[in-house]
Amino acid sequence: MNILIIEDEARIAKRIHRMVSDIFAHQASSIQVCDSLEEGQQIIQQQKIDLLFLDLNLNGKDGFDILESVVAEPFHTIIISAYKEKAIRAFEYGVLDFVPKPFDEARLTKACQRIQATQTVSTHTKFLAVKKRGMRQLISVDDICYIKGAGIYSELHLKNGKKELHNKSLESLQQLLPHSFERIHKSYLVCMQEAKEIAVEPGSKYSLILQNEERLPIGRTRYKTIKEKWFS
Amino acid sequence: MKTNRIYIIPLLLSLLLLSSCNNHKAYYWPNNIKVQIGDDMDWAAKDFDVSQWEDHDTLPVTDKGVFWARLSVQLPEEFKDEKNKGIMIGATAAYEAYWDGQYLGVNGRLKQDHSPEIPGTYHRFFSLPDSLISPGKHILALRATKSYKEPSSHAYCMVSDYQYLLQGRLQFCNYMFLIAGIFLITAIYFFFLFINRPKEIASLIFGVICLVFFGLLMMEYSKHFYAYTYPFQRTRLVIIGYCHAAISVLIPLFLMLQFKFPWKKGLFAALIGVVLYYEWSMYECFDALAIVHHNIVTIFSMIIILYACYKKQQGAFVLLAACTIGIIIDFVMPHVARFHFVSTFDVSVFIWFVLMLLGMLYLLTINRQAERQQYEHSLVESERLKNELLKKNIRPHFIMNTLTSMIDWVEESPKEGVKFIHALAGEFEILNQIADYKLIPITQEINLCRSHLNVMGYRKEIQYDWEEVNIDPNEIIPPAIIHTAVENGVTHSIPNEEGKITFRLIYEKAKQFKQYTLQTIAPKRPKPTTNIADVPEGTGMKYIKSRLQESFPNQWEVQSHATNEGWETIIKITEE
Structure with missing residues (x-):
């Protein structure tokens, strides 16, 4: 696992580095520290990063521009910030966790554990940032009908019929999206408010019929849970 | 409460107006005086031929002893069968007065060989015999001496109901004294303000303007309530002249300071120049000079007010309105209103001053308000900065x-x-x-x-x-x-x-x-190479x-x- 820490306070950066290497022990193949976003972005472009620790106030600049640019990337982001009141807004952008300063190892461990979760861990996400022809676009979670996994990417199918490509995997997105999103298939994550009914197809296959009459496959193993949870 | 108060003002004003209204008319004859040096009791007669006498509009100073002056008075038809008429004589001399040859009385004491003249009062009232007030021509003859220099004040007489002549002018003064009182108090108030905050020159100037205006009103109308002897007339006119000159300079100065006029020094120098020029060129032409001063102050004030209006300064349009209304009244009043005891100029000029002073008072108030707000803002700002320091x-x-x-x-x-x-x-x-x-x-x-x-x-x-x-x-x-x-x-x-x-x-x-x-x-x-906005x-x-x-x-x-x-x-x- 490649970990990047962007923090302009040398002492704190060292602290995060020390704790993170304790937490991930052998899992962490590299931990890099830099003190400015410019440097951080270079590393992000050149290397594959799996987890980012980001300070929201870097060298006197407001961190939300920075945040918008990193949440569009494939990796998860954990914010470490002195501004506790910015937590809600940060969560809306789809970060894995928000660790307020000052912090101890226990708190940082809790944040790091979220990365291994298979379920939703952050329920406050309101936007997903997608990169489109070099520009970033914020897509409201409310506009998403379902998400289809496409290898290391995901395809966001919007209620207006449009499709957008997101750099995060379906698993990563599932961790960030609210509980109304259900994994009905290994390749499908659906906003269940859009679901109409379950149809049984020939060959004991199951499909989820959406409000727009679109049919999505339901995984055999998941059928029972979904039916109990959403249609009983 | 507020509406009640608003009611009271016009009510009071109309009461005052009513108090001065009555049916009497006063008839007024200035100028065309025939003057002859010498002394002959026959010169009092109504029909004496004065075609050879000199024409004057003022009484000449003479050290040659007695002279006679005759004014021709034309009584109107209304005087038929009237009684209780009187005459008010405004003349600068010691004299005996004769009406159609009939002795009316004496004002002061004429100079005689061994005794000096005792000056008469500037205004003097005599009752006219009922038998001698028929409509038509009458002669007022004055046997006079004039030992004191008293230039440029013309002699005149006024005929009306005797009681009205005595009382009417005092009633007329009511308004002027009311206004004078207001401005005296205002002057004192602004002097106190200035003493407490000596940096506020505007308060001092406004206080001085109010005080000078008070002085002007008192001097102008003193002739009606103070029976002074004729040599004081000159002193009085000199004081009035200086008051007019002072106001001509002070009002534009005040406006320049309040409206932050950019060319203060230039305009002020021009103003002083013009005022001094007329003081010199119209020396002792008291009434005419007062009119000139009034025109000067109007023109200079208007220049500054128009500049302020152009710059859309606060209060500028209020002053423009005050000044314009004042000018309109100046023009219109001589045609619509006549006053028995003063010239229309004396009234209209004071209305102009009152309007301007009210406008200036308003200007001071809004400027003080602005200063107050600025001061309060600075207090808040200081607190905010202190806060920011602590928050650092x-x-x-x-x-x-x-x-x-x-x-x-x-x-x-x-x-x-x-x-x-x-x-x-x-x-x-x-x-x-x-x-x-x-x-x-x-x-x-x-x-x-x-x-x-x-x-x-x-x-x-x-x-x-x-x-x-x-x-x-x-x-x-x-x-x-x-x-x-x-x-x-x-x-x-x-x-x-x-x-x-x-x-x-x-x-x-x-x-x-x-x-x-x-x-x-x-x-x-x-x-940063990215488009991250720097604050x-x-x-x-x-x-x-x-x-x-x-x-x-x-x-x-x-x-x-x-x-x-x-x-x-x-x-x-x-x-x-």
Whole structure:
């Protein structure tokens, strides 16, 4: 696992580095520290990063521009910030966790554990940032009908019929999206408010019929849970 | 309540108006006086032929003893079968008065060979015999001496109901005294204001204008309530003339100051020039000069008011309205209103003054209001700055990062951690000491900067060096402004190869200014290549500017720019 820490306070950066290497022990193949976003972005472009620790106030600049640019990337982001009141807004952008300063190892461990979760861990996400022809676009979670996994990417199918490509995997997105999103298939994550009914197809296959009459496959193993949870 | 009060004003005014209304008319004859030096009792006769006599409109001064003056009076048809008529004579002499040859009485005592003249009063009233007031021509003859120089005051007479002649003019004075009283009180009020706040020259000027206006009203109407002897007439006219001249200068001066007229000196010089020119060229032409002064003050005031209207200044349109209404009244009044005891000019000019003074009072009020607001704003601003200073070190970015680093130091090397805590305590202590002051000694400011760098050294693990050049320990400076510049330096610089950032504070003093230069000697952080918006003007810079403005209003400059060595912030304070 490649970990990047962007923090302009040398002492704190060292602290995060020390704790993170304790937490991930052998899992962490590299931990890099830099003190400015410019440097951080270079590393992000050149290397594959799996987890980012980001300070929201870097060298006197407001961190939300920075945040918008990193949440569009494939990796998860954990914010470490002195501004506790910015937590809600940060969560809306789809970060894995928000660790307020000052912090101890226990708190940082809790944040790091979220990365291994298979379920939703952050329920406050309101936007997903997608990169489109070099520009970033914020897509409201409310506009998403379902998400289809496409290898290391995901395809966001919007209620207006449009499709957008997101750099995060379906698993990563599932961790960030609210509980109304259900994994009905290994390749499908659906906003269940859009679901109409379950149809049984020939060959004991199951499909989820959406409000727009679109049919999505339901995984055999998941059928029972979904039916109990959403249609009983 | 408010509507009630508004009711009262017109009610009072109409009562006053009613009190002066009555049915009597007064008939007035000025000028065309026939004058003959010499003495002959036959000259009192109604039918005496005066075709050879000299024509005059004033009574000539003479040291040749007695002279006679005859005024021809044409009584109208209304006088048929009337009774109780009287005559008011306005003349500057000691005289015996004859009406159609009939002796009416004496005013003062005529000069005789061995006894000097006793001057008569300027106005004198006589009852006319009922038998001698038939409609048609009558002759008022005065047997007079005039030993005192009293130029330019024409002789005249007025015939009406005797009682009305005595009382009517006093009733007329009611209004003028009412106004005079108001302006006396206003003058005193503004003098008190000026004594309490001597910087407010406008209060003094307005007070003087009100006082001069009070004096003018009292002098102008003194002729109706004060039976002075004729030589005082000259003194009275001189005083009135000076009052008019003073008002002509003071009203435009006041308007120039209040409206912040840009060409004050030029216009004021022109005004003084014009006033002095007419004072010289129209010497002793009292009435005509008063009219000239009135025209001067109107024209100059209008220039300034129109400028203020053009600039859309507050209150300018109120004054424009006051001045315009005043001018219209000046023009219209002679055609619509006639007054028995004064000229229409005397009334219209005072209406103009009253309107202008009310407008000026309004102007003063709104300007004071604006000053008050500015003052209150400055109080709020001072509190805000104090707040900002105190907040500096409890802002999450500072305190939380410091605490996080501190925890780390304590956990990893407790001894250093304790030093760090002491450093932070030091910075807090200084901040606490300076928070209540608008200006602090530069040495204290330097101590604050050093203790801040000490704290930041622990956080950033960078060696911050501090250097001073030419610091004068007696100088004072607004609190935490260099500290703020140091904070910016810490944020925007990266350490050199040796892991060092040096701050150098240089003080320079010249005749007109003092200057602090804070140099940050370190490579500057590279500008972001991304489109991340830099805050246009940091809160830090705003704080520095607000603090300077608070203590040195409009006498400071702040520059901040990159240099070869790093970064430089220059704070320049110019001397008054």
